[in-house]
Amino acid sequence: MAKKKKPRKSVRGFRPVTLSTPADYREEIAGVCLKAKQASRLLALTSTAARNRALESIASALERRRDEILFKNEIDLEAGRKAGLSAALLDRLTLTADRVRAMSQGLRDIAQLPDPLDETVSEWKRPNGLVVRKVRVPLGVVAMIYEARPNVTVDSAGLCLKSGNAVVLRGGKEAFNSNTALVGVVQSALGETEISPAAVQFVSTTDRAAIRDLVRMDKLVDLVIPRGGEEMVQAIRDMATVPVLSHGKGLCAVYVDKAADLDMAARIAFNAKVQRPGVCNAMETLLVHRDVAGRFLPGMVGKYAAAGVEVHGDDETKRLGGKTVKAARSEDWDTEFLNLTVAVKVVASLEEAVAHINMHGSHHSDSIVTDDAGAAEKFLSQVDSAAVFHNASTRLHDGSVFGLGAEMGISTQKLHARGTMGLRELTTTKYVVRGSGQVRE
């Protein structure tokens, strides 16, 4: 816990220790980041095998030292219960033997993934004999800022080490004891490998003011990844001078075209809403072509009602869906419900559906259900989103479903990373040019 701020006053040469003034954070944070930067230079040069062995070594250490981790976690849980944390937050904070095993397995899975640093993006020879090679290299230092879930500590360290990056971890204060224990296990496991323990740094102050200093270390940190709610991400974007990469808000839509297979449409519209409503790639808006609305909506509304889904519909949907449908207000089209609520609208055309999605959606994941190939192509090319689907649920936008392995979230940015983000998004490129004395004429 951070100490209270004391006045900095010199009394007969005695200067009180004031650990929590902003200046002290800047110094502490700069020290942590500098160590990470230095470690990153060596880490970038290690072999794939050495990095994979390090992941394996951490995985084993986590299992070996499980009881110690669970003991520290219990301290956080006890404090959390006393502080009146919500059941959901306490659940996110909780570690169990199974969850520790899952963290280890996660690291082993990362070790199995292809090394993004092995990739030569392209290579060519110029008429003057110059050989130009564009290779993939680590970014350098990645700062991870997250909230209650302690598994993010291990997960982030694993992704960064695999991609050759040093990492500065800054977890939430609720998980402080758990995170300290986990980082301790990670660092001591690294101590027995070729990878320097300094490649995994931990910010040990839990005062939020330290985050501002961390995200402004643009000489030492190459990327900030905030993993948390929209508000936290926006606050970090506003403060940061280091580039920020983050998971985007998901206001996703499914459009049931006039040429849709209506059974398939019902399965997809149900799955996209109900299977896990609290996540970014769940559907929030269902658009239905007028020509099939009469055949589709009454049954769909019934299925939703049976699953406890609240339907907010436009006039046409209300007319067709019956009395369980509530009247949609205009803000419903711009709302990411993240629960069992869906906004439903009848549209006159594919064009209207596309325009609605481009206007109200969050450019995350959107789907068309249709048997008309031409309509599908129009939708896929005209909807301006990170992922567009034909005859499939928006819930499928996911790194592991796509076969890309570990995912750090889904970006709705257009620069550097768009859509599901994995190891490759933690790298940059470099031109390596080999000559034999060439100069510019």
Place this chain on the structure above:
Amino acid sequence: MAKKKKPRKSVRGFRPVTLSTPADYREEIAGVCLKAKQASRLLALTSTAARNRALESIASALERRRDEILFKNEIDLEAGRKAGLSAALLDRLTLTADRVRAMSQGLRDIAQLPDPLDETVSEWKRPNGLVVRKVRVPLGVVAMIYEARPNVTVDSAGLCLKSGNAVVLRGGKEAFNSNTALVGVVQSALGETEISPAAVQFVSTTDRAAIRDLVRMDKLVDLVIPRGGEEMVQAIRDMATVPVLSHGKGLCAVYVDKAADLDMAARIAFNAKVQRPGVCNAMETLLVHRDVAGRFLPGMVGKYAAAGVEVHGDDETKRLGGKTVKAARSEDWDTEFLNLTVAVKVVASLEEAVAHINMHGSHHSDSIVTDDAGAAEKFLSQVDSAAVFHNASTRLHDGSVFGLGAEMGISTQKLHARGTMGLRELTTTKYVVRGSGQVRE
């Protein structure tokens, strides 16, 4: 010229027109950007051939309407001479028949380049039958903010149209009449093609305050590219909420290793400094291994002296180079001279050279001269720069030298674009996923 700001005061219901209040710009700029956004949706769907025909059509129109362009340019030049612009600035502002021809040729060259939108980054099929395709798509709307050179107007429009992006142009006020004429020619030429003239928008206020509004249009503009001095770029970065992509400062070094071919080293060190000293990929710092300094530096200093290069050397360089060498001050190692000045330092090892470059350089372009393959590999992998060279001049870091065609500058950022930036850097990607009813289990 922008009007002076007047107080907004209502006198008996009469409210004076105050064109230059920030609110008015916001509205004007939002209007311009909205038109660009709408045009970008259609532009993204055009064929390669249609976009190339548009470039060809603009190229011809520029040549056909050359006299009109030169006439408007003369108005700017006249105003510039009266305002006492420097000779260098007037030169950058000047259009001639040859320069108009070069602009047309530039567009024809861009038309010849491969279409970045043709590229499928990757495509694969999942066990559940889902086909995932990662394709390259335009960013949408690009805002170009530049200074005196009117050719940037045509060049930027060409690069954006080729890559399927609408563009909002905001040139310097010195070139206002020239830019207005050029944009008029571009738009009327587009009027006779399949591409909407609205895809090229021009900000017609020359008040700098309008730039702030433009770079904060993050709902309508996808990327800002400032083309100008370091100060202008930094000011835009500070104000922008739209992502910024810019040309980076170039503090480049050449390291002459103990195993260097000294004749080759002299040719490269001379070329990198002298061939065009005012550009980003020119060398500013020369590092020489102690073991060859005695044989290399006296001759090199002589060659520099003969070419009018001022050498700022450390003690060892002063001792070896004689009286033409001035004593280097510590800030010399961090200075981008951009003229005929070079900072020269003798180092004890390859490691010292690498550490110096990573500490003092701008991570742009750095070169090692050596016949030792192991030393070269160390340097190439350990120097953290956008381009690293072995036995070649740093001046070769250039889109056309690399065979990539049109260049918009060289980025020293690590995210999205690193090194020479061309058409591909004006695109993003999108996952296009085709299914047959797949849902998330």
